[in-house]
Amino acid sequence: MKLPQIAIVLMGASLGLAAQAQTEIQWWHSMTAVNGEWVTDLAKQFNSSQSAYRIVPTYKGVYDESMTAAVAAFRAGNAPHILQVFEVGTATMMASKGAVVPVGKVMRDAGYKFDTSVYIPAVASYYTAPSGEMLSFPFNSSTTVFYINKDAFKAAGIDTAKPPATWPEVALAAAKLKASGHKCPFTTAWQGWTQLESFSAWHNVDLATKRNGLAGLDARLVSNSPLHVRHIENLANMSKQGLFIYKGRANTAEASFISGECAMLTTSSGFFGNVKKNAKFAFNVATLPYYPDVPGAPQNTVIGGASLWVLAGKKAEEYKGVAAFFNFLSNPEVQSASHKRTGYLPITTAAYQLTEKSGFYKENPGADTAVNQMIRKTTDKSRGIRLGNYVQIRTIEDEEFEQVWAGKKSAKEALDSIVQRGNELLERFEKANKS
Amino acid sequence: MAAEKRVIFRSAWLPWLLLAPQGIVIAAFFFWPAAQALLQSLQQTDAFGTSTQWVGLENFRNLFNDPTYLASFSTTAIFSALVAGLGLVLSLTLAYFADRVVRGAGIYRTLLIWPYAVAPAVAGVLWMFMFAPSIGIASYALGQLGFEWNHLLNSRHAMTLIVMAAVWKQISYNFLFFLAGLQSIPKSLIEAAAIDGATPWRRFWTIQFPLLSPTTFFLLVINVVYAFFDTFAIVDASTRGGPGKDTAILVYKVYYDGFKAMDLGGSAAQSVVLMVIVIALTVLQFRYIEKKVNY
Numbered sequence: 024m025k026l027p028q029i030a031i032v033l034m035g036a037s038l039g040l041a042a043q044a045q046t047e048i049q050w051w052h053s054m055t056a057v058n059g060e061w062v063t064d065l066a067k068q069f070n071s072s073q074s075a076y077r078i079v080p081t082y083k084g085v086y087d088e089s090m091t092a093a094v095a096a097f098r099a100g101n102a103p104h105i106l107q108v109f110e111v112g113t114a115t116m117m118a119s120k121g122a123v124v125p126v127g128k129v130m131r132d133a134g135y136k137f138d139t140s141v142y143i144p145a146v147a148s149y150y151t152a153p154s155g156e157m158l159s160f161p162f163n164s165s166t167t168v169f170y171i172n173k174d175a176f177k178a179a180g181i182d183t184a185k186p187p188a189t190w191p192e193v194a195l196a197a198a199k200l201k202a203s204g205h206k207c208p209f210t211t212a213w214q215g216w217t218q219l220e221s222f223s224a225w226h227n228v229d230l231a232t233k234r235n236g237l238a239g240l241d242a243r244l245v246s247n248s249p250l251h252v253r254h255i256e257n258l259a260n261m262s263k264q265g266l267f268i269y270k271g272r273a274n275t276a277e278a279s280f281i282s283g284e285c286a287m288l289t290t291s292s293g294f295f296g297n298v299k300k301n302a303k304f305a306f307n308v309a310t311l312p313y314y315p316d317v318p319g320a321p322q323n324t325v326i327g328g329a330s331l332w333v334l335a336g337k338k339a340e341e342y343k344g345v346a347a348f349f350n351f352l353s354n355p356e357v358q359s360a361s362h363k364r365t366g367y368l369p370i371t372t373a374a375y376q377l378t379e380k381s382g383f384y385k386e387n388p389g390a391d392t393a394v395n396q397m398i399r400k401t402t403d404k405s406r407g408i409r410l411g412n413y414v415q416i417r418t419i420e421d422e423e424f425e426q427v428w429a430g431k432k433s434a435k436e437a438l439d440s441i442v443q444r445g446n447e448l449l450e451r452f453e454k455a456n457k458s
Numbered sequence: 459m460a461a462e463k464r465v466i467f468r469s470a471w472l473p474w475l476l477l478a479p480q481g482i483v484i485a486a487f488f489f490w491p492a493a494q495a496l497l498q499s500l501q502q503t504d505a506f507g508t509s510t511q512w513v514g515l516e517n518f519r520n521l522f523n524d525p526t527y528l529a530s531f532s533t534t535a536i537f538s539a540l541v542a543g544l545g546l547v548l549s550l551t552l553a554y555f556a557d558r559v560v561r562g563a564g565i566y567r568t569l570l571i572w573p574y575a576v577a578p579a580v581a582g583v584l585w586m587f588m589f590a591p592s593i594g595i596a597s598y599a600l601g602q603l604g605f606e607w608n609h610l611l612n613s614r615h616a617m618t619l620i621v622m623a624a625v626w627k628q629i630s631y632n633f634l635f636f637l638a639g640l641q642s643i644p645k646s647l648i649e650a651a652a653i654d655g656a657t658p659w660r661r662f663w664t665i666q667f668p669l670l671s672p673t674t675f676f677l678l679v680i681n682v683v684y685a686f687f688d689t690f691a692i693v694d695a696s697t698r699g700g701p702g703k704d705t706a707i708l709v710y711k712v713y714y715d716g717f718k719a720m721d722l723g724g725s726a727a728q729s730v731v732l733m734v735i736v737i738a739l740t741v742l743q744f745r746y747i748e749k750k751v752n753y
Contacts, residue, residue, distance in 0.1 A: 121508035
């Protein structure tokens, strides 16, 4: 009995020593299920690839919860080193200068070459400050795409080889689906993101001034243009005719696509893995519909998803570990594997080419739709949307659109109200972050 | 009146010492946070608290310039009246009958008390699932009867949903107090009335209900406070304030702006407003309604 006890004590002691020599890096994230396993695996891979640092990933609730948790932790002086923040929180993080360390600086200080030009343009520009410094590390980027239930199309006698590419074609297909007895021809998740933000970039029109907020905090919403009104009116009409069925805020509509209840859906490309695993019908991922008479459409879509922020107030040695981890994540092979596994964008051109070479897109038609939408050359109107208080503005968009679908407000009234209420929040944000 | 027994403290510090535990608890859990809320309502800070500016009453001006905030006052009034009113009536009815039950009373009462153990967020999710348009069991049943339920777009349906969830959650609490109140009424009074030929209905209105009035009054205050403060989790889990802002009651907006949108100044200003309303309501209740209460 004595010997094993001594062995255990010795083992414990040596483990303790090893742990002491390693620098621990806390990483708070919001990935669950399949994506949660992905994050854990990334940390494991990195930890076993070297011995100086140890990444500790912790799930801290959905995006807005983990952000609130990090804010509280920062105020109390025990924030994590790395925080995953969704795109809606980007402007808030950028404005919190004392709380974050730009990723470019972290990499430089640790002696790594950090070339932002390898990233897909829309991704890089989104996380870059007007000064040209990259502030956060692109991690899981997604964009909005259009999912189609092929079996439902066949049952309604629609050609599945040519999915509806424009909004008039969507309305026609929806009418045919309805005539064939389908109860929910078209629905959308993330209505603000898909029908207003991505819609604007896709049609190369401004959602807000100052290059949609990328160029400064004094940006204001202009999303009540005739084209915006026309689109929301169109959706309102479809809703009245039972062609568009509203299924709720955020991503609740996604469940009604997987169950087969709704035949067409606009939502995140990150939904791909879920459909592939759970849908009991053949499906297609198409590009977002557009209006063919709008010059410049289709342009490109904007990104969603999240990036990794480095929080301030840590030791230099710890920042070296963060840089080493980011360097590991920058490997095209790691990025390509992540892209294939999750449906998030490949982030860099090299990772995209690597994925293409492997034959993945041939085996999984539709998986490259999001990439194709994003990889185009961007314009000032389509580079990305980055506005302060955006969590609240998204809610305002939800509230006003619901009034339109319920027939209480016209498209114009609702959009005017979004602009007015949203701009009050933008003014307040500008003021609070002036310093 | 017999001579009242009065204890007089001769020491100056003993009463304070005896009051201290209660005083400390109140100071730590009520006065301190309330003072913080007051301070924060006069400030604007960025999310991480790295810069703080004093802005005077601007947070309040912003609030009262926002027409949707003013609209949520009437939403809150309707919601609270429905929750307190329905909650009291239903639980009194249940307690009245439970009081008369002879066989299986224990089981009946236990079952009625169960919902009290359910967290508000869980209650919200539960009702949301039952009434989810097209997939919920209750909305499906309603659909079979030819009634199309859709709380995503119909604001009456949405209000009905959160009122049902909030009332259901609170019924057990009210029930316990009403039942205890009913059981403490001397049986001899009711029996005497019964011998005089009073119907159960008349016995209830002329004997039990007036004698219950202290309980009813206490529960009224508690229920109004519950509806104002404790219901945000139900709203968050079921309607998230929608459709539009039609179920966005005041406390939900406090929670949303503070914890989701991280606008601490604006959220603090709203909690100050809410605090003033509830204090005013409680004072009103004690001044006017309490006069009708027989102790």
